[in-house]
Amino acid sequence: MNKKLRIAIVPGEVCGGCDMAFVDLHRNLIDLLGAVDIVFWPIATDFKEEDVEALDSIDIVFFQGSIRTEKHREIIEKVAEKAKIKVAFGACACFGGVPSLADLYALGEVIEEVYLKSPSTENEGGIIPGETVDNPYGILAPKLVDMNYKVDDFVDIDIYIPGCPPPKERILEAVDILVRYFEGRADVEKGTVIAGSRTLCDECPREKPEKIVIDKFKRIHEVKIDPNKCFLAQGIVCLGIVTRNGCGLPCIKANMPCRGCMGPAPNVYDVGAKLVSAIASLVEIENEPKLSDEEIATKARTIVDPAGLFYRFTLGLSRLIRVVKKK
Amino acid sequence: MGIETEDSWEPKIIAFLCKYCASAGADLAGVSRFKYPANILPITVPCSGSIDMQFVVRAFEMGADGVLIGGCHTPSDCHFLRGNFKALKRVALMKKMLEQIGIDPRRLRLEWISATEGKKFAEVAKEFVEEIRKLGPLGGGHE
Amino acid sequence: MSIITISPATRLEGEAEIRIVLDEGGNVKDAFFQIIEFRGFEKFCVGRPVEELPRIVTRICGVCPWAHHMASSKAVDMVFGREPTIAAKKIRELGYCAHILDSHSIHFYALSLPDFALTPSAPRRERSLIGLYRKNPELVKKVLEMRDRIIKVEEIIGGKAIHPVTSIPGGISKALSKEEVEEIRNHAKELLKFSIETVELFKGFLNKEEYKDIIFGDYYYLETYYAGLVDRNKKINFYDGKVRVVDKKGGEVFIFEPKDYLEYIGEKVVGWSYTKMPYLKKIGWKGLSTESGIYRVGPLGRLNASEGFATEKAQEYYEEFTEIFGKPAHHTMAYHLARVIEMVYASERMIELSEDKDILSRDIVNLEGEFSGFGVGIVEAPRGTLIHHYETDRHGITTKVNLIIPTTMNNPSINLDIRRAASKLIKKGEFDDKILNMVEMAFRAYDPCLACSTHNIPGGIKVYVGVYDSEGKLIRIIRR
Ligand code: SF4
Ligand code: SF4
Ligand code: SF4
Ligand code: FES
Numbered sequence: 001m002n003k004k005l006r007i008a009i010v011p012g013e014v015c016g017g018c019d020m021a022f023v024d025l026h027r028n029l030i031d032l033l034g035a036v037d038i039v040f041w042p043i044a045t046d047f048k049e050e051d052v053e054a055l056d057s058i059d060i061v062f063f064q065g066s067i068r069t070e071k072h073r074e075i076i077e078k079v080a081e082k083a084k085i086k087v088a089f090g091a092c093a094c095f096g097g098v099p100s101l102a103d104l105y106a107l108g109e110v111i112e113e114v115y116l117k118s119p120s121t122e123n124e125g126g127i128i129p130g131e132t133v134d135n136p137y138g139i140l141a142p143k144l145v146d147m148n149y150k151v152d153d154f155v156d157i158d159i160y161i162p163g164c165p166p167p168k169e170r171i172l173e174a175v176d177i178l179v180r181y182f183e184g185r186a187d188v189e190k191g192t193v194i195a196g197s198r199t200l201c202d203e204c205p206r207e208k209p210e211k212i213v214i215d216k217f218k219r220i221h222e223v224k225i226d227p228n229k230c231f232l233a234q235g236i237v238c239l240g241i242v243t244r245n246g247c248g249l250p251c252i253k254a255n256m257p258c259r260g261c262m263g264p265a266p267n268v269y270d271v272g273a274k275l276v277s278a279i280a281s282l283v284e285i286e287n288e289p290k291l292s293d294e295e296i297a298t299k300a301r302t303i304v305d306p307a308g309l310f311y312r313f314t315l316g317l318s319r320l321i322r323v324v325k326k327k
Numbered sequence: 328m329g330i331e332t333e334d335s336w337e338p339k340i341i342a343f344l345c346k347y348c349a350s351a352g353a354d355l356a357g358v359s360r361f362k363y364p365a366n367i368l369p370i371t372v373p374c375s376g377s378i379d380m381q382f383v384v385r386a387f388e389m390g391a392d393g394v395l396i397g398g399c400h401t402p403s404d405c406h407f408l409r410g411n412f413k414a415l416k417r418v419a420l421m422k423k424m425l426e427q428i429g430i431d432p433r434r435l436r437l438e439w440i441s442a443t444e445g446k447k448f449a450e451v452a453k454e455f456v457e458e459i460r461k462l463g464p465l466g467g468g469h470e
Numbered sequence: 471m472s473i474i475t476i477s478p479a480t481r482l483e484g485e486a487e488i489r490i491v492l493d494e495g496g497n498v499k500d501a502f503f504q505i506i507e508f509r510g511f512e513k514f515c516v517g518r519p520v521e522e523l524p525r526i527v528t529r530i531c532g533v534c535p536w537a538h539h540m541a542s543s544k545a546v547d548m549v550f551g552r553e554p555t556i557a558a559k560k561i562r563e564l565g566y567c568a569h570i571l572d573s574h575s576i577h578f579y580a581l582s583l584p585d586f587a588l589t590p591s592a593p594r595r596e597r598s599l600i601g602l603y604r605k606n607p608e609l610v611k612k613v614l615e616m617r618d619r620i621i622k623v624e625e626i627i628g629g630k631a632i633h634p635v636t637s638i639p640g641g642i643s644k645a646l647s648k649e650e651v652e653e654i655r656n657h658a659k660e661l662l663k664f665s666i667e668t669v670e671l672f673k674g675f676l677n678k679e680e681y682k683d684i685i686f687g688d689y690y691y692l693e694t695y696y697a698g699l700v701d702r703n704k705k706i707n708f709y710d711g712k713v714r715v716v717d718k719k720g721g722e723v724f725i726f727e728p729k730d731y732l733e734y735i736g737e738k739v740v741g742w743s744y745t746k747m748p749y750l751k752k753i754g755w756k757g758l759s760t761e762s763g764i765y766r767v768g769p770l771g772r773l774n775a776s777e778g779f780a781t782e783k784a785q786e787y788y789e790e791f792t793e794i795f796g797k798p799a800h801h802t803m804a805y806h807l808a809r810v811i812e813m814v815y816a817s818e819r820m821i822e823l824s825e826d827k828d829i830l831s832r833d834i835v836n837l838e839g840e841f842s843g844f845g846v847g848i849v850e851a852p853r854g855t856l857i858h859h860y861e862t863d864r865h866g867i868t869t870k871v872n873l874i875i876p877t878t879m880n881n882p883s884i885n886l887d888i889r890r891a892a893s894k895l896i897k898k899g900e901f902d903d904k905i906l907n908m909v910e911m912a913f914r915a916y917d918p919c920l921a922c923s924t925h926n927i928p929g930g931i932k933v934y935v936g937v938y939d940s941e942g943k944l945i946r947i948i949r950r
Contacts, residue, residue: 015531
């Protein structure tokens with residue numbers, strides 16, 4: 001390569017974990033820094049927005065986080081125009097991530113909870129940041145947008161790197177593909193997802209019985225979890241059945257069920273609805289034919305929080321949320 | 328599905344009906360002149376257990392205000408043995424999830440209707456259309 | 471530096487903004503440090519089964535996810551009335567000590583050291599870990615090698631280093647094997663050496679002429695109350711204990727159990743920031759000034775609010791610290807030294823715990839307990855005291871979540887420190903890049919995690935400085 005690749009890392013609404021995942025590449029990061037020019041990366045550098053504005057082109061941009069304010073949108077759109085390859089990095093950028101759970105509520109309710117109802121808050125004046133002016137200079141916090149968006153709601157994405165944060169091996173894989181692409185040695189198909197193409201279950205080492213029969217669904221605090229047996233077979237919901245493989249199963253190995261941060265496996269149309277269907281067909285309730293319809297329904301409903309559980313990281317993808325929010 | 332004003336709005340309902348029972352029941356309703364509202368668009372499926380809840384999502388997305396699922400009576404009428412149990416568990420859980428997302432769970436309805444119950448089909452259909460009419464069009468905020 | 475003049479109508483918007491208001495003579499009349507991000511975890515955790523929260527709230531902050539995982543797990547233990555087993559507590563604390571090292575080392579080397587090692591007036595492109603690497607690659611390599619060890623320990627105990635998953639009501643999901651403990655012990659020993667080197671490195675700046683003003687001068691100096699979690703002997707503990715509060719003279723004013731925090735801490739809402747203003751209720755709120763019960767937390771808060779550390783080398787450094795800065799230490803830059811001393815404690819404690827035989831026990835979860843539906847978990851996050859308070863219905867479904875985050879606790883002090891630094895540095899409307907960076911240094915000392923307090927880009931906050939005339943008319947925006 002005669003010219004160093006110019007890379008920008010641009011955050012929206014982030015927790016910082018995606019940044020840390022980059023920093024944690026460590027030795028590989030140092031190698032990477034030898035091969036690329038980082039032109040924008042707020043956590044580790046003192047570059048400011050005007051530096052990006054001054055650039056004529058960027059080879060690769062990594063978008064991290066979701067979009068919560070007009071400002072986030074402005075910046076990603078501006079950078080996207082200059083970038084040759086656009087990457088959505090992390091569950092928030094790819095699917096909305098955990099912060100999308102806020103969309104289970106109307107925005108007004110969320111604000112009210114935080115600034116008026118929290119038990120340690122004293123707010124006699126009913127002050128709402130962004131709305132109430134309480135100083136002589138008219139200084140106000142800016143307003144928020146209506147929903148927590150994923151990045152491809154606003155810009156076209158070439159490559160998705162899922163995970164919360166993405167696993168090290170997948171980041172390195174992506175970097176490798178990108179370097180080869182710019183050397184003219186590889187193609188990048190629009191919409192490539194840097195992860196496996198199967199489900200977590202396909203590579204999970206836990207013992208799975210031929211047929212799963214349970215009495216009712218259980219919550220993680222209700223049982224002593226068997227470290228060798230499939231979670232579903234223990235009645236505990238595990239998102240491995242619809243989640244894309246490629247994370248290396250760190251949670252499963254630590255004896256915790258998957259919560260789906262790698263996002264939906266290929267061919268899933270709606271994660272939540274797919275899970276509802278998949279779980280009901282995989283898991284049979286004990287003595288099903290002998291129970292009344294209501295008893296069966298009650299046992300199915302022992303999954304206490306289907307929306308918060310099934311869409312833990314992917315509510316931003318949910319088509320139903322968009323139906324609700326449409327004007 | 329056209330632009331509509333508040334007055335001209337009519338509930339739109341998609342019905343996924345099992346070919347062996349509910350769908351036959353709907354046909355029977357037709358030939359026996361038990362009138363059921365034209366708001367219902369019936370789709371015949373092989374078994375209620377073959378209805379993936381993703382179809383329901385798609386229906387809502389395409390503009391349905393309500394979704395009806397019709398299957399064979401529990402415990403033993405289903406031709407695929409346990410298809411109706413699958414549907415029962417799915418719908419129970421799906422309703423719970425719809426409610427959390429901000430969609431009134433009454434917009435999804437499950438009924439067991441045999442091939443001979445043409446009258447029941449017509450009644451269910453009428454009742455459901457009226458229920459959805461009361462709920463109003465889907466979308467425009469958390470319900 | 472670029473100075474951009476924008477018409478007053480233009481909206482000013484960033485992740486954090488410093489707004490400086492000048493009087494007619496161009497001197498500082500007022501200054502605001504504004505955090506404008508907002509995510510609302512308090513609301514969307516409602517409706518979730520409470521035992522799932524330890525895996526949700528980690529996403530408040532990817533720089534200190536362990537702090538949230540721990541505070542949350544402790545609150546959840548209490549909701550279910552379950553005392554974690556001895557092994558579980560020790561395993562949690564062991565993982566948590568690794569995390570203190572993780573967070574402190576990244577803050578010190580990537581965010582603070584560049585200001586010192588490269589001087590505040592270094593060109594801003596150089597003022598970073600990358601710039602540091604160019605200047606001293608061996609040092610940066612060493613730091614990254616140590617961080618590899620830290621991450622390994624975090625992965626063994628938490629499943630994932632960023633966003634750990636293993637704490638569950640009454641314990642932990644996975645026991646440690648002998649080999650794993652062995653490995654952790656080896657890492658801990660190396661980390662202790664590294665931590666000591668880090669303290670010595672920072673101490674080197676204390677005697678340098680060019681830093682005297684910054685560290686000991688009166689740009690960054692604030693007399694406040696201090697708070698931190700202490701054990702039975704009033705020694706600092708990150709994982710467990712009671713909250714001790716001392717006054718401006720260092721005397722204990724109160725010491726309370728986590729569950730009683732509402733009696734002691736209140737929060738005021740202001741219209742110009744999404745971050746609230748916490749204060750000590752018993753002292754009172756008299757507006758944004760040190761007259762109010764404003765208290766500081768974090769490394770400085772802990773060293774001031776405790777009697778030091780329960781381990782040997784850290785205690786030695788603690789004594790040296792009090793000699794240098796006095797007790798309580800009111801110099802904001804003392805945060806940096808306090809922070810690196812804590813790295814020494816965390817390493818020593820890791821060695822201790824990895825040598826403890828309980829750590830290998832298979833008895834890692836307690837399923838018994840009386841459900842109460844109420845829980846408060848307090849830990850010392852790297853940046854200070856962190857409170858998670860949950861309430862649930864009788865099925866354990868969350869109905870109320872209250873979070874008080876260290877950066878929020880420090881928010882009033884950060885505002886005051888910035889106002890002070892700005893007034894001392896900006897005279898007659900004159901300022902340059904160096905001066906503005908020095909204003910920023912005031913808040914960098916706190917290691918403010920805006921990611922946490924609302925939440926956004928940790929450390930690498932984009933700061934906009936807006937300068938206003940006495941009428942509140944925006945006269946200049948400086949993007950920094
Ligand atoms: S994807 Fe996960 S790690 Fe990345 S910003 Fe979102 S919450 Fe943080
Ligand atoms: S459901 Fe979970 S535990 Fe069971 S096989 Fe799939 S990934 Fe493994
Ligand atoms: S096991 Fe599931 S939740 Fe854990 S990292 Fe993999 S995809 Fe994410
Ligand atoms: S065949 Fe009718 S429900 Fe299965």
